[in-house]
Amino acid sequence: MDLEVPTAFDERDWERPVDGGPLRFAVVGLGWFGPDVAIPAIAESDYCETTTVVSGDRAKAERVADEKDVEHALTYDDFADGEAADAYDAVYVVTPNALHLPHVETAADLGKHVLCEKPLEATADRARQCVEACDEAGVELMTAYRMQTTRSVRWVRDTVQDGAIGDPVQVRGAFGYNLIAAGEDTDQWRLDPDLAGGGPLMDLGIYPLNTARFVLDSDPVAVHASTVEGPPEFDGLEKYCAFTMEFPDGPVAQCDTGYEVAGTNYFEVGGTRGRIRVDRPFDVDGDRRITVEQEGEETAVDVDEPSEMVEEFDYFATGVLTDMEIGPDGEHGHFDVRTTEAVYESAETGERVDL
The missing domain is CATH 3.40.50.720 (NAD(P)-binding Rossmann-like Domain)
Known part of the structure; x- marks a missing residue:
């Protein structure tokens, strides 16, 4: 194995002098x-x-x-x-x-x-x-x-883009939990279709969806999806959603999310020469673990990094206070909502939907 996985992420790759502020x-x-x-x-x-x-x-x-x-x-x-x-x-x-x-x-x-x-x-x-x-x-x-400002996820993105695991072929990601078993109040805005715009896809599934785009540095061209309708408390929203995104030149991302499933929280990229997996990437300041597999050898490290919320705010402020280009911008966010609508359309029709 020739890819060394850091245990501590000490530097902001976007850092630059900031005058003025706060x-x-x-x-x-x-x-x-x-x-x-x-x-x-x-x-x-x-x-x-x-x-x-x-x-x-x-x-x-x-x-x-x-x-x-x-x-x-x-x-x-x-x-x-x-x-x-x-x-x-x-x-x-x-x-x-x-x-x-x-x-x-x-x-x-x-x-x-x-x-x-x-x-x-x-x-x-x-x-x-x-x-x-x-x-x-x-x-x-x-x-x-915030995942796009998280140092470990940015390292995964750079590692994939540098070709360390070969050509990306497959992405898998999931984020879900059992809302009812956790004892949460079902009278909340996330279960109100008018306020949320959808179920767990809009709340949780958006994380692996967007992280796939970020790590692959590419936008999907089509989706195919299935949903399972939730109980009456979910007001017609799905309790589970699984979707596949097709990217240009071959990579495929398989993602799932749910509000009535045992906790799941991971993201991984498989390439022609190796695989990188991050466990618990989507929790706020979660205890992440990165596992890299190359040529039959596997290395796993527990990640030490600062709060991604602090990183997010400082990243945004740096962009505003300097000439740094800010991403993910609004158009990037707009594309994700277009994609979620395509996911729901595919789930309803059973057909592949082009973006």
Whole structure:
């Protein structure tokens, strides 16, 4: 075996000098992820700070602002009216999927850069409108695929692109868990078709879908899929989805996701001369393990790396504060939502769907 797998990832391959800053954020959407994950990551970052929080509930906004020592607490209406707009430079949108567009449009109208959670919106048409709003305003729009800023996943991408495992032939990825067995409340927005735009595919399956695109540095040209409808609590949404993506020049990605399946969380690429697998790649700050197989020999290492949420915010800030091109941009996120719609179309018709 001639491929050495690092155990620690100490450098940002995108790092460059940053003048000015910090990039001041308004965090729009105060479910658990915003206050418990995003705001602490911003506080830990090198180039960012949270100056404003925005919620549909004024009391919640004020409580989070007090707990996190944030100066401004706004409602969605306050935000839309431009209140405290001088207090922030960028907006992080972390609301339910189908509520992204109005907040992205508000940010663009105010001349603020946008980091928007994945998927970019609940439908491809609304995702396209997000892209158009930011393009017309001349502001940056990044789709928040944290895996693309995760150092270990970037190493996998570079290793595959360097040809270390030969020509990529097959990608496999899965992300799912048993929502009901975990005791989660079924009265939540992820099980509301109007807010989520779909079931586990939109919430979890988007991770292996997008990571396949990132690692292969390519976009699929067709999909074929199957879904299994969930129980009544799922309001017509699927409980399981399996899909295949065909890429130019031969690679095929097989992905699956579900809300009623024992926990599954892995990503692997098989090539003509070897294979790379990452276990637990999609958890927030998960304990990842990378296994490389070449010529019958196998090496596995446990990964030591910083928080990918911190990396994501600092990456975005670096792009805004320097001349670094930001990816994944809005059009990248739009393509994923187009792909999920093709997956659902294929599952309904039983046919291969071209993209």
